[in-house]
Amino acid sequence: MSDPLSERPAFQPSTLVIHSNRVYESQSNSILFPVHQTATYIHESVGVTKGYGYSRGANPTVNALEQSIAAIEGTEQALCFRSGMAAITTLCMGLLKSGDHVILSEVIYGGTTRLFEQVLTHFDVQYTFIDTADLAAVEAGIKPNTRLIFAETPANPTLRLSDVKALAEIAHRHENVLFGVDNTFLTPLLQNCLELGADISMLSTTKYIDGHNATIGGSLACHDAVIMDRLRFVRKIIGTIQAPQDAWLTIQGVKTLPARLAMHCSHAQQVAEWLEKHPRVYHVNYPGLASFPQHALAVKQQKGFGGMLSFELNATTDESLRFMKALKLCTCAESLGSVETLITNPATASHCDLTVELRERLGISDRLIRLSVGLESPIDLIKDFEQAFDVIFGGSK
Structure with missing residues (x-):
């Protein structure tokens, strides 16, 4: 039948x-x-x-x-x-x-x-x-x-x-x-x-x-x-x-994939836009940003920009790693795509086997932070970033 x-x-x-x-x-x-x-x-x-x-x-x-x-x-x-x-x-x-x-x-x-x-x-x-x-x-x-x-x-x-x-x-x-x-x-x-x-x-x-x-x-x-x-x-x-x-x-x-992806995309876009405007952030990699070099290609071949982004701070490597540790909602863990927001430092995790010179050439510096934006409210995630900036740098300025 x-x-x-x-x-x-x-x-x-x-x-x-x-x-x-x-x-x-x-x-x-x-x-x-x-x-x-x-x-x-x-x-x-x-x-x-x-x-x-x-x-x-x-x-x-x-x-x-x-x-x-x-x-x-x-x-x-x-x-x-x-x-x-x-x-x-x-x-x-x-x-x-x-x-x-x-x-x-x-x-x-x-x-x-x-x-x-x-x-x-x-x-x-x-x-x-x-x-x-x-x-x-x-x-x-x-x-x-x-x-x-x-x-x-x-x-x-x-x-x-x-x-x-x-x-x-x-x-x-x-x-x-x-x-x-x-x-x-x-x-x-x-x-x-x-x-x-x-x-x-x-x-x-x-x-x-x-x-x-x-x-x-x-x-x-x-x-x-x-x-x-x-x-x-x-x-x-x-x-x-x-x-x-x-x-x-x-x-x-x-069974919940479309609903989750819609939230991941929306939340990542909001977090990426906020990070890009922050004076302590040097660079944000997110295809949904107009400043992303391949934004036009993302629009052409994708139906959404996803929940993944990476960024670097105007900071030393030590300050960047301490910033990650100061976050409370963003969990430091080696995975992505989950309901929880996960954060990692690729140079010490997924790409630790690459030489420093190769990582730098590929844009994977020791300061690069990868963020898998979860389903928490982006308002709360941004507040978490704000408090971490305050802890490490004494405020956003």
Whole structure:
């Protein structure tokens, strides 16, 4: 029997995340799909199952989350993993071989950098860090053995943007080159990378998809069934599938994603505008500001500016770190995208492995502060900043 929801017109985001591709449990008619916390499944007879044999390969609760992710990505299927890094690792192991070359955004999540520099290099996977905002540099950086361009946009932590559509066109002009995007900062609701031409969309579901700091997870989505089958096979072999309890919690988070994103965007805009005007603030990185160098690109390819920003103070490194410690509502923690406002210093956290010289060149100074603006009232967040300025600098002047 066909799903009546699939015959309806396309849903708006707030309806989409609740109803589209939704899976129900039939035995008890529970409105929430249950947690299938099981390692294995009973065979109805030899070689006959209900589609599940062992939870390293597939699990009903994980499948329910995958259908939710596929709905917001606009794909037939998605795959969920134990972490965002598990998703990226599976992507690389599934699509690359020894001697292949990858172009990476030069400003990218530190874990991705470590994966290539300290793990994949031992398997002779070659890579080049390029400013993917520089389209000519990307074109020039493609080699005969290039198989993947992988960009993060907005980039962590400088919010530097890459033109997704233009990069997809560059990749597709070359035989056997795929283009993947780490879309964690925006999710498909604010930037649908596959619609813009990317081949693969990757999300750390730990962040905005979950939204409550409750789980670790990642996802991959793609329109190409052959690629998805390959990634599913590799996931089964290396055991990177999402855990059912984490999948269940993430399913609940997805349902409020549009409402949360609207608040994140609104609050971040207000906080960014206030920080930009403050005399103690040297610089603010936020695509929603007219002063942001790539503001026009953000308007063109995004449906919102997101909840992430970074900034530097007119202060020493020590004063900047003490300022962070003086904040009371902004929690110092290494994550983002949650209901709580989180603050971190990338130079001592996510990008601590980079040399000081490289960090400075990329705009990740020891003084840079990254802020994931939560759902608290921006009025209260701004008051928190004011009191921290007063504590460290004796007032805002």
